[in-house]
Amino acid sequence: MSIAFPTPDEAVLARRDAILEGLAPLVAPDALIVTEDERRAFDTDALTAYRKLPLAVVLPSTTEEVSAVMRFCSENGVKVVARGAGTSLAGGAIPQEDAVVIGVSKLNRVLETNFADRTMRVQSGITNLAISQAVAHEGFFYAPDPSSQLACTIAGNVAMNSGGAHCLKYGVTTNNLLGLTVVLVDGTVVEIGGDMLDAPGYDFLGLMTGSEGQLGIVTEATVRILRAAEGARPALMGFESIEECGACVAAIIGAGIIPVALEYMDKPAIEICEAFAHAGYPLDVEAMLIIEVEGSDEEMEDALARIVEIAKPFNPRALKVAQTEAEAAAIWKGRKSAFGATGRVADYICMDGTIPTGQLKYVLKRIDEIVKGYGLGVANVFHAGDGNLHPLVMFDTNKPGEMEKAEEAGADILKLCVEVGGCLTGEHGVGIEKRDLMTTQYNREDLRQQLRVRGVFDPMWLLNPAKVFPLEGRDLDEAGANGREAA
Amino acid sequence: MTTHRPASEDDVRALVSDAAARAVPLALAGGATKRAVGRPAQTQETVSTAGLTGVTLYEPAELVIGARAGTPLAEVERTLAEKNQRLAFEPADWRALLGSEGEPTIGAVAAGNISGPRRIMVGAARDALIGVRFVNGRGEAVKNGGRVMKNVTGLDLVKLVAGAWGTLGVLTEVTFKVLPIPERTATLVFSGLDDERAIAALSAALGSPYEVTGAAHIPGDGGGAGTLVRIEGFEASVRYRLGELKTLLSEYGEPGLVEGEDGAALWRGVRDAAPLVQPSERAVWKISTAPSRGPALAAAIGAACEARWFYDWGGGLIWLATAADEAAAAAVREATRAHRGHATLVRAPADLRAAVDVFEPLPAPMMTLTRGIKASFDPKGIFEPGRMYAGV
Numbered sequence: 043m044s045i046a047f048p049t050p051d052e053a054v055l056a057r058r059d060a061i062l063e064g065l066a067p068l069v070a071p072d073a074l075i076v077t078e079d080e081r082r083a084f085d086t087d088a089l090t091a092y093r094k095l096p097l098a099v100v101l102p103s104t105t106e107e108v109s110a111v112m113r114f115c116s117e118n119g120v121k122v123v124a125r126g127a128g129t130s131l132a133g134g135a136i137p138q139e140d141a142v143v144i145g146v147s148k149l150n151r152v153l154e155t156n157f158a159d160r161t162m163r164v165q166s167g168i169t170n171l172a173i174s175q176a177v178a179h180e181g182f183f184y185a186p187d188p189s190s191q192l193a194c195t196i197a198g199n200v201a202m203n204s205g206g207a208h209c210l211k212y213g214v215t216t217n218n219l220l221g222l223t224v225v226l227v228d229g230t231v232v233e234i235g236g237d238m239l240d241a242p243g244y245d246f247l248g249l250m251t252g253s254e255g256q257l258g259i260v261t262e263a264t265v266r267i268l269r270a271a272e273g274a275r276p277a278l279m280g281f282e283s284i285e286e287c288g289a290c291v292a293a294i295i296g297a298g299i300i301p302v303a304l305e306y307m308d309k310p311a312i313e314i315c316e317a318f319a320h321a322g323y324p325l326d327v328e329a330m331l332i333i334e335v336e337g338s339d340e341e342m343e344d345a346l347a348r349i350v351e352i353a354k355p356f357n358p359r360a361l362k363v364a365q366t367e368a369e370a371a372a373i374w375k376g377r378k379s380a381f382g383a384t385g386r387v388a389d390y391i392c393m394d395g396t397i398p399t400g401q402l403k404y405v406l407k408r409i410d411e412i413v414k415g416y417g418l419g420v421a422n423v424f425h426a427g428d429g430n431l432h433p434l435v436m437f438d439t440n441k442p443g444e445m446e447k448a449e450e451a452g453a454d455i456l457k458l459c460v461e462v463g464g465c466l467t468g469e470h471g472v473g474i475e476k477r478d479l480m481t482t483q484y485n486r487e488d489l490r491q492q493l494r495v496r497g498v499f500d501p502m503w504l505l506n507p508a509k510v511f512p513l514e515g516r517d518l519d520e521a522g523a524n525g526r527e528a529a
Numbered sequence: 530m531t532t533h534r535p536a537s538e539d540d541v542r543a544l545v546s547d548a549a550a551r552a553v554p555l556a557l558a559g560g561a562t563k564r565a566v567g568r569p570a571q572t573q574e575t576v577s578t579a580g581l582t583g584v585t586l587y588e589p590a591e592l593v594i595g596a597r598a599g600t601p602l603a604e605v606e607r608t609l610a611e612k613n614q615r616l617a618f619e620p621a622d623w624r625a626l627l628g629s630e631g632e633p634t635i636g637a638v639a640a641g642n643i644s645g646p647r648r649i650m651v652g653a654a655r656d657a658l659i660g661v662r663f664v665n666g667r668g669e670a671v672k673n674g675g676r677v678m679k680n681v682t683g684l685d686l687v688k689l690v691a692g693a694w695g696t697l698g699v700l701t702e703v704t705f706k707v708l709p710i711p712e713r714t715a716t717l718v719f720s721g722l723d724d725e726r727a728i729a730a731l732s733a734a735l736g737s738p739y740e741v742t743g744a745a746h747i748p749g750d751g752g753g754a755g756t757l758v759r760i761e762g763f764e765a766s767v768r769y770r771l772g773e774l775k776t777l778l779s780e781y782g783e784p785g786l787v788e789g790e791d792g793a794a795l796w797r798g799v800r801d802a803a804p805l806v807q808p809s810e811r812a813v814w815k816i817s818t819a820p821s822r823g824p825a826l827a828a829a830i831g832a833a834c835e836a837r838w839f840y841d842w843g844g845g846l847i848w849l850a851t852a853a854d855e856a857a858a859a860a861v862r863e864a865t866r867a868h869r870g871h872a873t874l875v876r877a878p879a880d881l882r883a884a885v886d887v888f889e890p891l892p893a894p895m896m897t898l899t900r901g902i903k904a905s906f907d908p909k910g911i912f913e914p915g916r917m918y919a920g921v
């Protein structure tokens with residue numbers, strides 16, 4: 043295993059009994075989890091290759107309880123790792139032995155829905171899908187839709203600034219959030235933003251979003267809800283070459299069309315998904331697009347006709363516009379099962395980098411070379427509209443050393459993304475997974491400014507401390523990470 | 530009064546380092562069209578970005594444009610228009626409102642998070658801003674974000690510097706996400722509605738699936754009120770949605786249809802607060818609240834002092850003009866507090882801006898964080914001191 047964890051603080055481990063005793067009166071009896079068996083359920087997230095047993099787990103039911111736990115932990119120098127549903131693919135919610143996990147799973151209620159203002163206030167442990175379900179009867183929905191939406195929480199979405207297949211049109215979490223209730227490290231409760239579009243002063247809402255549990259614990263969120271389009275219809279197009287496929291994407295956008303989703307799959311991904319989902323994908327093509335449009339029947343027909351016309355010069359070998367609900371569902375079923383289907387044929391790690399789409403052809407070629415160089419395989423699915431790649435690097439856990447090779451290949455791929463002008467992560471976050479690669483995207487001064495901002499919130503490095511920033515060089519600065527000291 | 534005109538990011542670093550060493554405060558200016566807004570700042574030296582110009586990146590198929598901070602907004606918009614694209618958040622032009630001259634710059638659009646009526650659909654400037662380079666108060670050049678739309682690598686400092694009014698650093702380069710210019714734009718105009726009914730109509734339109742990209746209400750004496758709903762997109766789609774909206778809103782009357790240059794002028798007026806430009810000695814406020822509380826909030830101010838207003842409802846904004854005195858300012862603050870909103874004093878004489886809060890006062894813990902953020906970027910407090918809040 044190649045990702046290092048900090049050595050646990052012996053003094054904190056030695057004080058475990060006293061810490062548990064201090065935590066007990068702060069929450070309901072069943073909300074404090076101390077036995078090893080029960081703590082095991084919290085020792086990892088969706089990056090399951092890494093596991094650490096936390097000191098204790100608390101599952102508060104109110105903001106006040108979170109505040110009391112945070113105050114206690116900061117007064118006693120105990121680290122805190124926030125947790126939603128634990129679906130992070132970057133290891134963002136993996137604890138450490140000297141840390142208390144604060145899980146928000148019991149904070150799962152809708153607090154207020156306002157259809158006239160198109161806003162909704164929820165507790166942060168509610169799942170992403172439950173938010174949309176709670177307003178579906180009025181034809182509304184919450185737009186960012188990560189594939190994990192059945193399980194993942196709005197807390198995790200805020201912490202990771204999660205996106206989904208439809209974010210080309212609707213934006214990611216940061217674009218759909220209006221307010222947050224946040225408990226700061228010392229237990230102070232702050233309200234950021236509210237139920238209106240603008241918030242006064244510096245944009246703390248934007249800063250909190252994507253901060254991976256390092257600035258505070260989110261207990262409530264006010265989100266925008268949108269009226270759903272009248273209908274949605276996907277089309278599928280297969281191409282003989284990656285070039286033609288990429289050029290077709292550029293031509294569609296160049297013509298002023300922003301589809302609601304624009305997904306790309308390469309040949310291995312098509313084969314794996316088709317074998318699993320029998321979606322009717324073409325098997326004789328090198329690359330495939332799923333293009334979804336929205337609106338009334340008349341509008342969708344018009345948009346799809348335009349897209350088909352634009353695609354003609356790129357010789358689509360397969361072209362299928364969904365005519366029925368069943369056909370539409372089949373097209374999406376294949377794409378949405380990409381992770382599960384790949385899991386049936388191999389172990390894999392799912393990478394998440396972003397590139398300028400103009401570099402697509404070069405990047406896909408290099409990814410293939412990199413992975414082959416390690417003797418492994420890869421399938422690529424990605425959001426073609428915004429260049430968010432998800433190479434699934436496949437390996438065999440039973441072969442010693444293969445997982446390490448897959449990790450190395452993954453790191454090489456992410457460096458490649460940065461090299462061509464992209465970035466290390468488009469939606470999964472940095473977590474522990476990409477922590478040590480941060481220096482490839484940001485130089486010393488770039489990182490120092492981020493560290494100083496972090497220091498304003500958490501001068502003692504108690505919040506999710508093993509994540510995001512390289513373990514070395516955290517006090518890069520003469521003034522320390524704390525901006526306030528520097529003043 | 531010295532004006533520095535750096536020609537490169539390195540020049541900016543050198544002069545900021547020097548100013549920090551001398552502990553000399555700096556004003557930052559693009560076109561300097563808005564010096565008269567914000568709290569009056571005491572600065573003898575100005576950093577002009579006039580020498581930092583030029584589009585540095587434009588990839589129409591990737592929907593991104595990057596430019597040095599001093600690039601005139603007009604140049605950016607011209608470059609985009611050649612490929613039938615635009616900054617969709619509709620940056621405003623306040624020269625008429627503020628009685629200023631000069632050339633608005635793209636860096637200041639980012640620094641002020643300047644957004645117009647389309648923000649309900651596409652977000653504010655900060656939502657479109659995907660990457661920045663800036664020089665902090667230590668004279669360090671810092672990059673955050675990048676040139677791709679999705680990026681969650683580390684802390685999002687892009688959002689912090691958007692709307693910080695230059696108090697955190699000198700932006701040297703900004704990268705925005707852009708969108709295509711639609712085939713057709715059309716506006717439905719309803720006449721004679723009072724505020725309550727107008728806001729109800731706009732909320733119904735905004736809560737429909739028909740993708741309204743602008744919603745405004747300009748009250749008028751007698752029957753002169755206009756309530757505007759904008760639709761954009763491909764021809765067939767716009768035609769369909771106009772029909773559906775007319776049906777949906779039929780209880781509010783038979784609307785007129787405005788298109789082309791007349792329609793564009795109508796929305797420029799909303800964007801630039803044209804209804805409040807005259808008389809020029811009046812104070813002008815920008816108030817943000819939730820739609821359902823808007824009419825009561827405006828009425829409460831109207832009951833407490835003489836005021837005129839209109840609603841840029843896509844942006845959730847009330848634009849409001851009052852007498853330029855402390856009593857009116859107190860009335861605005863009180864009504865805004867009571868109806869949960871917040872207000873920015875956009876235009877007023879310097880003595881009033883010095884006497885009352887220009888930006889909405891923050892609760893104590895948020896003010897502590899705000900001071901911490903300021904110190905983390907600008908420990909000596911040399912950029913635009915006090916422009917937003919005392920000590921920030």
Ligand SMILES: Cc1cc2nc3c(=O)[nH]c(=O)nc-3n(C[C@H](O)[C@H](O)[C@@H](O)COP(=O)(O)OP(=O)(O)OC[C@H]3O[C@@H](n4cnc5c(N)ncnc54)[C@H](O)[C@@H]3O)c2cc1C
Nearest residue numbers: 557558559560561562563566621634636637640694695700
């Ligand atoms: C309180 C306030 C509210 C405003 N609200 C609006 C609004 O809603 N709509 C609107 O259209 N305009 C608004 N303005 C004016 C806005 O600044 C202009 O629209 C802007 O685009 C003018 O460009 P400029 O180059 O002339 O800016 P300038 O007047 O030169 O500068 C404007 C602000 O941006 C900062 N700034 C300029 N360049 C940089 C840079 N490179 N790096 C960092 N900071 C920089 C300055 O410090 C200053 O605070 C507001 C101004 C203020 C002070």
Ligand SMILES: Cc1cc2nc3c(=O)[nH]c(=O)nc-3n(C[C@H](O)[C@H](O)[C@H](O)COP(=O)(O)OP(=O)(O)OC[C@H]3O[C@@H](n4cnc5c(N)ncnc54)[C@H](O)[C@@H]3O)c2cc1C
Nearest residue numbers: 126127128129130134188189195198201204205255260469
């Ligand atoms: C099959 C699968 C598909 C996925 N698809 C997508 C996708 O399409 N798009 C996408 O963006 N992601 C996707 N993900 C990744 C993951 O689902 C998201 O990152 C999600 O937002 C995590 O939510 P969670 O509730 O599980 O958070 P967790 O995994 O529990 O935590 C994630 C991070 O949030 C922090 N955190 C949790 N709660 C709080 C809180 N209350 N306050 C502050 N910080 C907190 C944690 O400390 C951690 O850093 C996928 C994951 C899986 C397993």
